[in-house]
Amino acid sequence: MAIDQKKTVLFLPAWYPNRTHLSVGSFVRSHAEAINTKLKVDVLLVFGDESLEKLFDFQQTNVNGIDTYIQYFKKPKSTGAIAQFVKASLYVIGQFYGYFLYRKQQPKPAFFHVHVLTRAAILPFVLNFFSKTTYYITEHWSRYLPADNSYQGWLRKLVTKQVVKKASGITAVSENLKLNMLRHGLAHPNFKVISNVTKxxxxxxxxxxxxxxxxxxxxxxxxxxxxxxxxxxxxxxxxxxxxxxxxxxxxxxxxxxxxxxxxxxxxxxxxxxxxxxxxxxxxxxxxxxxxxxxxxxxxxxxxxxxxxxxxxxxxxxxxxxxxxxxxxxxxxxxxxxxxxxxxxxxxxxxxxxxxxxxxxxxxxxxxxxFHPSVVANQFLDFYRLGGAEI
Structure with a gap:
């Protein structure tokens, strides 16, 4: 089947290179660049910036052919409980506000692709309650591994399981990561292992x-x-x-x-x-x-x-x-x-x-x-298994 170049997948990464951190999430951008050779990939990132003078700052750039939209929010400098609550609230507000600004410029994407759980999946998870919204997940985080063991908290685990359940598919970058996610009850019928990509x-x-x-x-x-x-x-x-x-x-x-x-x-x-x-x-x-x-x-x-x-x-x-x-x-x-x-x-x-x-x-x-074309084709097959018409 020929690929319809008008189909757009909107990446929602928790980590992605930005003006404050040039290298964070560079592996996500490599995935975006690989898939962008087959489909149109846009990126919407929400990221905290302690130096921001205003509450929100929406920026648009194009890097290596990827239209990238970044919603910066004023990140609290404190690490206390109240500051963390404010940070989480600003992130959620920033994600919906950023998507609103994105939609003022672009039509609704064919589907979403979340990179790194859990906060980045909030937008498509909530939208799914109001209209049919297809989203996929790719996990990179080592927090599920016993040596890291930072996947903690009953609320985090409850929300993450619901987010995974509603997704059309999930991938991990290694069999070991998949195994440890399954150990935490994060199972899905369309669960694949798709490697990181080399530039x-x-x-x-x-x-x-x-x-x-x-x-x-x-x-x-x-x-x-x-x-x-x-x-x-x-x-x-x-x-x-x-x-x-x-x-x-x-x-x-x-x-x-x-x-x-x-x-x-x-x-x-x-x-x-x-x-x-x-x-x-x-x-x-x-x-x-x-x-x-x-x-x-x-x-x-x-x-x-x-x-x-x-x-x-x-x-x-x-x-x-x-x-x-x-x-x-x-x-x-x-x-x-x-x-x-x-x-x-x-x-x-x-x-x-x-x-x-x-x-x-x-x-x-x-x-x-690890070649981009190999990984991109694996993602296309993964999207199709989840029901995407591409």
């Missing part, structure tokens, strides 16, 4: 070369769960054993400054920090890697792994969450979480050439799993 720039014209100097690269948001301290301890361990290599730390976040301090304290002169970079700068940083390192305590499906594999670069990562679904003997090394000795041993095996990888095999496999 096309990671597939274009790169061939990993083993002749490059040994350099490991870590890319993350430097959250506590990424265990960057453990990576640095592994570097110190290898340095003490006379191994010659370098480590590049890419990104920024809550543990970034602490990681720089630890690096100085440990005397690690072979570690450098780039800060936050994006686009081709990230591609260039990763293409020079002998392997990408991810030493997380828990994960779902890290985009940095899909990106590395799409470049043909092997990955050393912890066997947590959805990572074992991505990494095997042909494309990387799995180790136990928080096992610094195991991480150091894996890095040494790569640095010494004891373990080698075929970058073309890695890249060809990634192309079949």
């Amino acid at each position: 096309p720039i990671f597939f274009n014209g790169y061939r990993y070369k083993e002749s490059l100097p040994i350099q490991f690269v870590h890319v993350s948001n430097f959250a506590t769960c990424k265990n960057v301290k453990g990576i640095l301890e592994a570097v110190q361990l290898l340095n003490s054993r006379g191994c010659s290599f370098s480590l590049k730390m890419v990104g920024s976040g809550e543990e970034y400054e602490a990681a720089k301090i630890i690096t100085e304290q440990l005397g690690l002169t072979n570690v450098t920090f780039t800060g936050f970079i994006y686009g081709t700068a990230v591609v260039e940083a990763m293409t020079n890697a002998s392997a990408i390192i991810l030493f997380s305590d828990y994960e779902n499906q890290p985009v940095v792994i899909t990106e590395a594999l799409s470049l043909g670069v092997p990955v050393i990562a912890t066997s947590v969450g959805g990572i074992p679904e991505m990494i095997n003997q042909s494309n990387g090394i799995l180790i136990a979480a928080n096992d610094v000795e195991a991480l150091a041993a894996a890095m040494l095996a790569v640095a010494s050439g004891e373990i080698k990888f075929d970058s073309e095999v890695i890249k060809a496999d990634a192309l079949q799993k």
Whole structure:
């Protein structure tokens, strides 16, 4: 069946790049860009901004062909109970007000696609009581995993179950995430696993070369769960054993400054920090890697792994969450979480050439799993199973 390009899906993400956070929810934008090659994708984001002088500020932009509408609201600076209630109320009001302003410019979308539960689903869930409103859900959040365990509260769970029940389908980015959502009673007849997507720039014209100097690269948001301290301890361990290599730390976040301090304290002169970079700068940083390192305590499906594999670069990562679904003997090394000795041993095996990888095999496999066209077609099939006429 031919795709009707006039059909519009309105993304309702809880996380999406915006003027205050350039990288948050970038994986959602990648999904939007992939689907936008098949259907028209618009995005409506509601986001709190503490610096806002007025109560609401509606902005419209077009980024990479996606019409993006962002309803900023004045986020309270306090973290108290009353402030949290005000924040939640402003979010809900902002979502309906933002949709009203969106509809003044655009016709009603064919259906909605919520990314990250639960607040982003409030609009289509409520609209469904007044007129037939079709919406789908994609979940990315690790809060359902035992290691995270932040899916708490009877009201949150009650609302989330009702939101899922009314949806026309739900996807998770890994089998592990789906399993843990089912464990919490979030079941649906149309429940699929659809991967994160790799941006096309990671597939274009790169061939990993083993002749490059040994350099490991870590890319993350430097959250506590990424265990960057453990990576640095592994570097110190290898340095003490006379191994010659370098480590590049890419990104920024809550543990970034602490990681720089630890690096100085440990005397690690072979570690450098780039800060936050994006686009081709990230591609260039990763293409020079002998392997990408991810030493997380828990994960779902890290985009940095899909990106590395799409470049043909092997990955050393912890066997947590959805990572074992991505990494095997042909494309990387799995180790136990928080096992610094195991991480150091894996890095040494790569640095010494004891373990080698075929970058073309890695890249060809990634192309079949993470390319935008592959993921977009999976979403089209998912929409159709939920009853969408596209």
